Amino acid sequence: MIFLVVFLALVIDKLTDWRQTVQDDGPWLRLLEHVEGGAASRREPWLSLFLLVVLPVLLLGLLLMALEPLAYGWLSLPLHLLVLLYSLGRGQGKRELGPFRDAWRRGDDEAAALVAERDLGLGATDAPGLLRAVEAQLLWRSHQGFFAVIFWYVLLGPVAALAYRLLALTIEHAKAEAIRERAGQFRHAFDWLPVRVLLASFGLVGNFVAANRAMLADLLHWGIPARQLLAEVGPVAADLDEPYAGQAGIGRLDSLAALLVRARILWYAAIALWILFR
Numbered sequence: 001m002i003f004l005v006v007f008l009a010l011v012i013d014k015l016t017d018w019r020q021t022v023q024d025d026g027p028w029l030r031l032l033e034h035v036e037g038g039a040a041s042r043r044e045p046w047l048s049l050f051l052l053v054v055l056p057v058l059l060l061g062l063l064l065m066a067l068e069p070l071a072y073g074w075l076s077l078p079l080h081l082l083v084l085l086y087s088l089g090r091g092q093g094k095r096e097l098g099p100f101r102d103a104w105r106r107g108d109d110e111a112a113a114l115v116a117e118r119d120l121g122l123g124a125t126d127a128p129g130l131l132r133a134v135e136a137q138l139l140w141r142s143h144q145g146f147f148a149v150i151f152w153y154v155l156l157g158p159v160a161a162l163a164y165r166l167l168a169l170t171i172e173h174a175k176a177e178a179i180r181e182r183a184g185q186f187r188h189a190f191d192w193l194p195v196r197v198l199l200a201s202f203g204l205v206g207n208f209v210a211a212n213r214a215m216l217a218d219l220l221h222w223g224i225p226a227r228q229l230l231a232e233v234g235p236v237a238a239d240l241d242e243p244y245a246g247q248a249g250i251g252r253l254d255s256l257a258a259l260l261v262r263a264r265i266l267w268y269a270a271i272a273l274w275i276l277f278r
Helices: 002-015 018-022 026-037 039-043 045-067 070-087 093-106 109-120 127-156 158-173 177-205 208-216 226-237 246-277
Strands: none
Touching: 002 018, 002 070, 002 127, 002 246, 018 070, 026 045, 026 158, 045 070, 045 158, 045 177, 070 127, 070 158, 093 109, 093 127, 093 246, 109 127, 127 158, 127 177, 127 226, 127 246, 158 177, 177 208, 177 226, 177 246, 208 226, 226 246
């Protein structure tokens, strides 16, 4: 059922707008507002994190346990699909990158900087630095919006996928620094293994020697953030050239996007083989 759920989620994501409907964060955001409004949240950030992440995950686990014995577990398939769709990343990456790509292709650095700040929340002191920041965000959004979610869903099921997304939402929307800090610690732990599997995938579908050389020193380093690892290894694995201006810069983004597509295909094949032979 795991491969079927992943396949259906990808088909729905590509061919329909249902993901945006499923990804209604309104009820959870109201819970966040209520939790942060309480006096206990300022004194006990761990309690707030329990209410925001652990409690919904526990409720999902109990519901899945109730559905699994029925109809050989097939009644739980719609719930698996809904949770996986909800757990995928927010927004439309290609659509949000469109205005930046247009400005960069024209060679209008000022417009590209304004668009990057408006649409992507990015800034840099020079044009090459801005493009590197966009590349890093492209890699990071693909990881936290797709690869990490799929990894934990395949490994531990919808409970782990939902926990990852709720941690990401907490980091993004919580106002209390203490809550964001603790959620960040948990997400760092969630990111540690899947980001290294993704980097190994980059080596298999990209420049194997260069990618392995770039990540070997930090392969087992616990403290290095997943976003930093991706920004360092991704461009190397894509075998990007140095030119940044104009169409050459767009070519760098296209090469990274192609690398991510090849990594996705590799993951689909690996999941299918794992399901087949386990």
